[in-house]
Amino acid sequence: MNASINDRNARLAVSPMALSAYARTSGWAKTDTYGDHSDVYAGPSRPEIIVPRTRQLGDYAAVAARLIGIFARAAEVSETTLYNDLVIADRDAVRARAADGAADGSVDIESGVKLVTGMRDIALAMACSLNDPKPLYRPDVNREANDFLRRMRLGQTEHGSFVVTLLTPPIPPPVQQPLFADPAADAAPLARRVTRRLGEALTATRRAVEAATGDDADAFSEAVPLGVSANLCEALVDVIEPLGRLDISVTWARTRPMSTARQTIRFTNDDAPILRAAAESFRSREPQLDAQLFGSVQVLRRGESDSDGRVIIRASVNGAVRSVRAVLTQSDYHRAIRAHEERAPVIVAGDLERIGQRWHLHRPRIVEIISGGDDPEEGEQ
DSSP: OOOOOOOHHHHHTSOHHHHHHHHHTTTOEEEEEETTTEEEEEETTEEEEEEESOTTSTTHHHHHHHHHHHHHHHHTSOHHHHHHHHTTTTSOEEEEEETTSOTTSOOOHHHHHHHHHHHHHHHHHHHHHTTSOOSSOOGGGOHHHHHHHHHOEEOOOOSSSEEEEEEOSOOOOOOOOOTTOOTTSOOSOHHHHHHHHHHHHHHHHHHHHHHHHTTOTTHHHHTGGGTOOHHHHHHHHHHHHHHSEEEEEEEOOTTSOOSSSEEEEEEEGGGHHHHHHHHHHHHHHSOEEEEEEEEEEEEEEOOTTOSSEEEEEEEEETTEEEEEEEEEOHHHHHHHHHHHHHTOOEEEEEEEEEETTEEEEEEEEEEEEOTTOOOOOOOOO
């Protein structure tokens, strides 16, 4: 039985952009205009159709229903199947398939939650990597990436293995470039640039895993410009370990088709140790962001005309007591003086980085002076 899409709101959910894109990529071509708000499409062995350019038509829902029926008959699929394809025809879709789920397509609830949160973290890492690829990101301070993530949607579940679908915001078709546009500039919308980066980064990660298996120590570092990072590797591990095997595919919006309709990359549990090691390696070479250290102020230095002051704090770093250098603002420097005079331990926060043999705290701030506490145990420099 070929069920029809009778719900008016469901019909209205199909955008004019999706209707025209589906027609163009399914054998129809625009031949003429019809009135002020529609176009005529025709094609070999295809009936002539009228496709609206706006939802503002009074009978838009009815027109969309007729087109769904025509498209379904031409594709020889049910209207429900055609609708599910059409309603996301103007969006890129990222599907994460838990290939080792139960026979009924289910997974345990903890694995399902990790799949959703892991795919969110992967999408966020890709958005962070667009303008400035790095081995490690602070996603919380990347406003553009977080704004993009808030505009993504979770798609409908699918039959078969357990599948999580992420949908980008609508992707418009290309428009004519300005006369003096830079031909080297990437004019693709942000959503397409993120999903394209996702495909590049996952492919590069897959290759880096295989290269690292073959004793290529630089494989992951060389893949950083393509979006590979500690954030991406850790998100993949969080998803792979409970599920055993994961297939991630990207299906491109029909409004802006690519040379291949779908790209799929597979990861298995065998990849998890290598991905975890790569993430740890990335983190070891990058500043520890928002680190908190417990220690004591050992050295204070400030020039007569300076407002900021330099300090050396003895603190525990990775299980050993180290000397950490920092430049404090005037107010925090005054607090450091008081802590030094009282021999009171302090909690300081900032981005911790090792430069050569010395540790430095960037963006430092004193979180707390602990009155009556004991100094950290002395140890190795």
